[in-house]
Each structure stands twice: as structure tokens, then as C-alpha cells.
Amino acid sequence: MMMARFRYRTAAGIITSRILPLLACLITSIEANGQTNDLKVGGVELKQVFHSDRLTGTNDHFGALLFDSNGHLAKHHENKTWLYCGAKEGQWKSFVREFDLDLLQVSERTKVLDPYQSDRWASVHLAIKASDEFFILFYSTGKRVRAAVASKPKGPFVTDEHFRIGASQPWEKGCSIESDCGFVKIFENEDELRIWKLYDTLCSGSTGQNGWAEIRIDKQTRGIELLRKHPENPIRLLRPDWAAARTGGNLDSRIRFNGLHPLFYLSKRVSSSYRIAVALSSDPLFQDIEFNKEVAGPIGTEGVIEKFQFYRHDGHLFLIYENADRRNDWRTSIRKYRLVNGCLD
Numbered sequence: 621m622m623m624a625r626f627r628y629r630t631a632a633g634i635i636t637s638r639i640l641p642l643l644a645c646l647i648t649s650i651e652a653n654g655q656t657n658d659l660k661v662g663g664v665e666l667k668q669v670f671h672s673d674r675l676t677g678t679n680d681h682f683g684a685l686l687f688d689s690n691g692h693l694a695k696h697h698e699n700k701t702w703l704y705c706g707a708k709e710g711q712w713k714s715f716v717r718e719f720d721l722d723l724l725q726v727s728e729r730t731k732v733l734d735p736y737q738s739d740r741w742a743s744v745h746l747a748i749k750a751s752d753e754f755f756i757l758f759y760s761t762g763k764r765v766r767a768a769v770a771s772k773p774k775g776p777f778v779t780d781e782h783f784r785i786g787a788s789q790p791w792e793k794g795c796s797i798e799s800d801c802g803f804v805k806i807f808e809n810e811d812e813l814r815i816w817k818l819y820d821t822l823c824s825g826s827t828g829q830n831g832w833a834e835i836r837i838d839k840q841t842r843g844i845e846l847l848r849k850h851p852e853n854p855i856r857l858l859r860p861d862w863a864a865a866r867t868g869g870n871l872d873s874r875i876r877f878n879g880l881h882p883l884f885y886l887s888k889r890v891s892s893s894y895r896i897a898v899a900l901s902s903d904p905l906f907q908d909i910e911f912n913k914e915v916a917g918p919i920g921t922e923g924v925i926e927k928f929q930f931y932r933h934d935g936h937l938f939l940i941y942e943n944a945d946r947r948n949d950w951r952t953s954i955r956k957y958r959l960v961n962g963c964l965d
Contacts, residue, residue: 657919657955662900662911664877664962666937671919673943673953676717676726679707681950682942683714683744684801685929686755686773689813691805691872693931694749695721702773704744704757705729705952712741714759716774721933724954732775733759733768742766745799745927749773750813750837756844758817760798765819765833767844783844785819785833791854795821795828801929802870802883804904806834813837816850816905820866826891828866829854832905855906857885857899864888865897869928871904875937876965880910884928884939887914894918894925896939921945922953937964 659666676682683704686694695701703719703726706712715729733742740762748756757768757777765785768777785797802818817835821828831853836845857865869884876882880900887897900911918925924944931938936956943953 657916659915659957661877661882661898661915662880664964665960666957667960668955669958670956673920673922673951675724675952675954676705678949678951680952681706682927682940682952684747685931685940686747686749687870688749689805689808691803691870692874704732704747706743711735712743714742714744730774732777733757735761736766736779745801746803746817750839754839754842756837758799763796765797765799769842780844783846785846789849789853791829792821795823798822800830800868801927802868804871811839813839818868820868826864826888828864829858830866830868830885831855852907856909857912862889863891867926869930875932878963879965884930886926896925896928925953
């Protein structure tokens, strides 16, 4: 989640669905702010047609959308899904809202996680639907990654006391480990789901990189187990002498850019810069990278931008992510794109 959270975040009021009819007053569009933020990614051109930096309101940062075990957006009633978000109520806690994909509106939020024992945070950044009655949240604590399970997307979620991802490889030394928004399925049957889960390091000076952890999810006992970390960690996204390439996003095998998997992530030339970068690879674990470039930056009042997830709906590509302005207000941003050139498989 969270590099500059200590400097920018404050507790603030929330904007609930009762005043969402005023959405037109809360959005920043291309026409309104005069900026062009189209994407050009490895031969694919996408025109931005909408942007909002207050999808869920103030003090209500993006955490994760709900995805099924194949990495596809988990929809119900054809046009709705679940959006997990976070807010500061003394400590950082996590909530869930129903999200209308057609109207880009959210319902009132319900709390799903408090910090576990002595943890500082409970900030969800990956939500998986393993079955109709089995849901898993992976979340950041301020030091390590934990997981919680429930029978319904709104919980109640119970933290698995035995599972954690902490620093153990040399490149992670001295850093906290944070949950990221992506995973790749390895194997699944009626008894288990095994995945490569994306995580990142948050180190001094806002430096850090991404890596993979192999995780086994037992569908019968609902236990979560860390099997190992990838031997080739970290993913080779970081350019020489740059500060960070971290907070990687989701992967969906049905969405490829001219046949290649896209990975949206936070790129930082220096510790104070925040840019959206995209890597493309034929390998979903990005051990071989064919394209790697910064493609966009903050819009309007956005300062910090990170934790990206993308999805397709109604013929458009959407990018949803966490943002903070310079007044310490952490919120949820969304950008909507229309395909102009190239192929989204």
C-alpha cells in the first residue's frame, strides 16, 4: 500500500452513496482539466474517456476488486462486483462496498478487517473468490503480508494466524513486505488452489521491487500456506539507478496487449516521483520482459498513485488504483479507456 502514507493521510469524512447523485461534481474529466492521458503500450493505443479521483469519497482508498481463481473479475448480476477499500479509524482498517460497473457508483461500506493483534495496518490489496462460499483477502500490516478467509464477500473475515509473508530473501533485507494486487494460478481442483502471489518490498526512501510467492489454499480446511518464494525474485522491472518498481497490479489471461500479458506497476525515478508503468511479457510471471515503460502520471489533484488493477467491461478497459493528494487524503481513482489501435485479446 503505502509508502507516503505517514506523511499524507489524515482521518476525514466519507462520501457515501447517499450523495452519489452529485457524482458529476466530484469527477475530473479530460475536457475539464485539459490534460491528455491516453496510453500507448507496445503498439496498443488507448484513449482516456473518463477519470475520477473520488470514486469512493474522501478517506476511502482503493484496496482491491474481487477476482475469481482464474484472475477474471468476479461479477454478480452482470454489472456488479465487490470493491475492498481502506480508511483510517485510529488505525488503517479495511471495508467492502458493492460496486456498480455500469454507473461507476458504490454502496455504503461495511467493515471487514481490523488490524490483527499488534499489527499496525489491515489494508487489503488482493481479494480472491475461490468458490461460491470461500473468499480470501491478502492484506498488508505494516511489516508483513497476512491472509483472512470468509464464506461471503462481506465477511466476517477471520485472519489465518499461521500464514504470513515476511522478509527472507537478500533483496528484501531491511524492508517491510506488502501485499500487491496480482496473482497467477498454478493449479486448482476441488481440494486446493495454488497460486503465485505478487508482493513487494517497501524500503527506506520509498525504494522497493516486486516478487512472487507460491501459496497453497486448502479448500477443505481453508488454511493458507506459504510454500516458497520464487528463486528468481525480484522481477526485473527496475531500471539502473532508479528508486523503485513496485506495487504491481493484477493479471488476467483474457486481457492481453497484442498477445502479451500486461503488468501495471508504480515506477519511481526518484523517491518523490510517482508514475504508472506497464511491462509486457509472453510469460505471466514476467521472467522475460518485452516492453517496459512509464506511460502516465498523476492527474489533477493526485499526488501518490499506486496499487493498480485493470478490467474490461462494456467494451472499455478500466484502470482502478489508490491515490493521495497533498492534503493527506487517500482515495480511489478510476480511468476509463477506449481502444483506438492494436488488440486486447
